Amino acid sequence: MSQFIGVDIGTTRTKVGCYDTDTGRLVALRHTPTPTEADPWGGRRDAGQVTGTVDALLRQLLADPAVRPAALAGVSVGSVGEEVVLLSGAGRVTAPVLVWHARHGRLAQQTDPLVGPWAGIDDTFSVCKLRWLARHLPETVAAARTFTSLADHVARDLLADPAAPVFLNISHASRTGLLDLRAGTLHAGALPELGLPGLAAPELVSSATVVGRTSGAGVLPAGIAVVTGGHDHMCGAFGSGVRRTGDVYVSAGTSEAQLLLLEQLPESLAPGVDAGVFVAGGLRFVHRATPSGRYYRAWRNLLYADVDDATMWDELAGVADETGPAVIDADHQRAQLAALPMEITRAHAMASLLKGLAVEAEKTTARLGQLAGTAIADVTIGGVAAAWPAWRRLRQEATNRRLRFVAEPEPTVLGVAVLAQLGTTGTADLPAHLITADNEGTLADEHR
Known part of the structure; x- marks a missing residue:
């Protein structure tokens, strides 16, 4: 209405x-x-x-x-x-x-x-x-x-x-x-x-x-x-249904932001981790950002400037099993490609980088959970990259957690709009179409 x-x-x-x-x-x-x-x-x-x-x-x-x-x-x-x-x-x-x-x-x-x-x-x-x-x-x-x-x-x-x-x-x-x-x-x-x-x-x-x-x-x-x-x-997390204590959200954009929702903040924070107030529910969050999206764009411009996204992801899907993850140093300034075939293609190099970034994302999730003293089962991921099956597969293979990928291509716009609904009516919808079909169930089912 x-x-x-x-x-x-x-x-x-x-x-x-x-x-x-x-x-x-x-x-x-x-x-x-x-x-x-x-x-x-x-x-x-x-x-x-x-x-x-x-x-x-x-x-x-x-x-x-x-x-x-x-x-x-x-x-x-x-x-x-x-x-x-x-x-x-x-x-x-x-x-x-x-x-x-x-x-x-x-x-x-x-x-x-x-x-x-x-x-x-x-x-x-x-x-x-x-x-x-x-x-x-x-x-x-x-x-x-x-x-x-x-x-x-x-x-x-x-x-x-x-x-x-x-x-x-x-x-x-x-x-x-x-x-x-x-x-x-x-x-x-x-x-x-x-x-x-x-x-x-x-x-x-x-x-x-x-x-x-x-x-x-x-x-x-x-x-x-x-x-x-x-x-x-935070608006992207809210629009994606991340609204409860213990929920983790990854926003895969220019800066890949990862946040964990909490009722109370830990006594101290680790280097590179900051905290803040969430947009709803009186919750707090701990947050760490890594420049994964920026690195992806730099490599894409180097290796795939001449093709569209669909072509690139098709190439990556064909060689993903032939590469190992890049080893990324602690300050995220250098990456060492590893376990590549002798006859390397640009797809091997890109797949290795993305696998390395997926491993780093899992490490960040584990560190946030350890810092907060909270067990984390599921992670919700939103952003343009999550639309591609090959990217989702690389992320899922880097963790034992169940990853929930947001199908809505504009979760932040949706989240801001639903915040307007919350402020105006006191209630906030949880759209049921958010999670991709390759995840079990729907977001609305899990919150019932």
Whole structure:
């Protein structure tokens, strides 16, 4: 009877989709590259261009015959969590948005490392980007009075109300470096000691919170609930049915993120593992990201730039049994191909790499379970790669666990849209079509 819109501002592509409660599916989807500008440190974005991109996609979505404007009840926005938007007292953007994986934060840490509670912090976190801006573009920070995440900035723009309070959802706050995870509050008083004395903390709100309704002055019709979203990986997990303590989700994208849901966080975290607040259920998570998708693209560009995906996966399927897994070093900077035939083809090399990455993924699952003191039986995997049987086979052969592969090609867009449903109605659908046919049962069966 109702429809909900999900907006996913990804690293490389921005997508908007309409979820229909009658069908239990995304009935319309539009996407385009996320605006990015090159710079010497790895990239930045113009927040105005991003909001313009989202508006253009929403106009296209509303023109789709499957979308019923009168049935639209809510909209939510998700994005990578570390990309931060600086805002003046009048709500004007004062600085570029630094791309989450770029080297700005690393440079800031090398120049003036954070100490105390922030010692050893992930240099992609928002505080490291803010420190880079304070040192390299100080006028942009001096003009700002607060900040928020890229997704929440876009969501606030959808309200078309310049007087709306600046808010930050707690899922994205988990990636700022400013969230006290145990207390669930922002370290607002820490901003001066971080070299950011002129900034005030935004209003912290939970994911799936209604922050207002569209006025009709923007691209969307009036009266639609605007609901806070969350980090894209967490929204993808939620959309894939990963919602219970002990559930593990692998998001196979640019960065392969793996997370484990918990009721309580462990006392300490291992190097390379971070933690945060999940988008629903009051749960926490421990998380580790590896650049598997980036390595895959580098090798694909080297070995298979001249063919389409189907041709490549057909080749891999034919030689997978003839190769062993690459041995990948602990810091994921080098790989040694192993157990290859004497008459090697490009398919052997690629299969060896993917097998090695599958082994590393299993190691990460085991380490997260050991860290949390939790037994893990099943792992749910979403992302474009999971659509290919050869990739699924390589992953399954690397573990004794049962892997559940998500058939929905856009689990993050779906998850953001269902978060809008949760915030608006208090309930969140669990679409039954999510899991691939080569798994036993369906997701809905397992949650009954």
